[in-house]
Amino acid sequence: MRSMSFAVVRELVLPNGRRADVVGLSPSGAIWIVEVKSCVDDFRVDQKWPEYMEFADALFFAVSPQFPQELLPAETGLMLADRYGGEIVREAPEERLAAARRKAMTLRFARAAAFSLQMLADPDIERA
Amino acid sequence: MRSMSFAVVRELVLPNGRRADVVGLSPSGAIWIVEVKSCVDDFRVDQKWPEYMEFADALFFAVSPQFPQELLPAETGLMLADRYGGEIVREAPEERLAAARRKAMTLRFARAAAFSLQMLADPDIERA
Numbered sequence: 001m002r003s004m005s006f007a008v009v010r011e012l013v014l015p016n017g018r019r020a021d022v023v024g025l026s027p028s029g030a031i032w033i034v035e036v037k038s039c040v041d042d043f044r045v046d047q048k049w050p051e052y053m054e055f056a057d058a059l060f061f062a063v064s065p066q067f068p069q070e071l072l073p074a075e076t077g078l079m080l081a082d083r084y085g086g087e088i089v090r091e092a093p094e095e096r097l098a099a100a101r102r103k104a105m106t107l108r109f110a111r112a113a114a115f116s117l118q119m120l121a122d123p124d125i126e127r128a
Numbered sequence: 129m130r131s132m133s134f135a136v137v138r139e140l141v142l143p144n145g146r147r148a149d150v151v152g153l154s155p156s157g158a159i160w161i162v163e164v165k166s167c168v169d170d171f172r173v174d175q176k177w178p179e180y181m182e183f184a185d186a187l188f189f190a191v192s193p194q195f196p197q198e199l200l201p202a203e204t205g206l207m208l209a210d211r212y213g214g215e216i217v218r219e220a221p222e223e224r225l226a227a228a229r230r231k232a233m234t235l236r237f238a239r240a241a242a243f244s245l246q247m248l249a250d251p252d253i254e255r256a
Contacts, residue, residue, distance in 0.1 A: 029231070107157050110153055114137050117244050121248065
C-alpha cells in the first residue's frame with residue numbers, strides 16, 4: 001500500500017468497536033481496510049469481516065502464499081504478504097463510503113495517527 | 129491543546145505551500161493553527177498570517193509572556209507558552225472553514241501524521 005502512496009495506520013478502532021489491522025488512506029481520500037490472517041484458524045474464528053467493510057471503500061484480506069484462498073469471501077480483495085511486503089492479487093470490489101462516514105473515518109484516522117506520533121515522539125506526555 | 133483533546137501535528141505544509149508550526153484537530157473535526165513566535169523580530173519578518181487563517185477555523189499566535197501582545201492582530205487568538213506548555217489567553221474569532229477545504233485539510237493532516245509515524249516507527253521504509 002505504501003508503494004501506492006497510501007498512508008497507513010495500524011490497529012485502528014472503528015466506530016463499532018472493532019479493531020482494523022491496517023487502514024490505508026489514499027491521496028484522494030479513499031479508505032481501505034486490510035485484515036491480516038496468519039492462518040486458517042485465525043480466519044475462521046473471525047467471521048465478522050462485514051463489520052469492517054462498512055467502514056471502508058474496499059476490504060482486503062492479507063494472507064501468506066500457503067493460505068487456501070478459496071476460503072476467502074469474494075466480496076473482499078486479496079493481498080499476498082510475506083516478510084518483505086505485500087502485493088494485490090485480487091482487487092476488492094469498491095463500495096464507496098457515504099460522505100458522512102468517510103468524514104468520520106478520516107477524522108478518526110487523523111487523530112489516531114497524530115496521537116500515536118505524539119506518544120512515540122514525546123512519550124512523557126499524556127494524551128490528557 | 130492536548131489538554132483540550134486536540135490531536136496535533138507539527139510543521140504541516142498547507143495547500144498554499146506555507147508551513148504551519150502546529151495544527152490541531154479537535155474531536156469534532158475543528159482545525160486550529162498555532163504559529164509560534166519566539167520574539168518580535170520573528171513575528172515581524174512573517175506577516176503572512178492571513179495565509180494561515182485561510183486553512184483553519186481559528187488561528188492563534190503562541191508567544192512568551194515577555195512578548196508585547198499589542199503587536200498581535202486582533203483577528204487571531206493568543207496563547208502564552210513556556211517550556212511547560214501553553215495556555216489560551218484570548219480565544220480566536222472562529223471563521224468556520226468551508227466543507228471542501230476542511231475535508232482537504234483533514235486528509236492532509238491525516239496523511240502527514242501517518243507518514244511521520246511510519247518514518248519514526250519504521251525508519252528503513254521509504255515513503256515511496
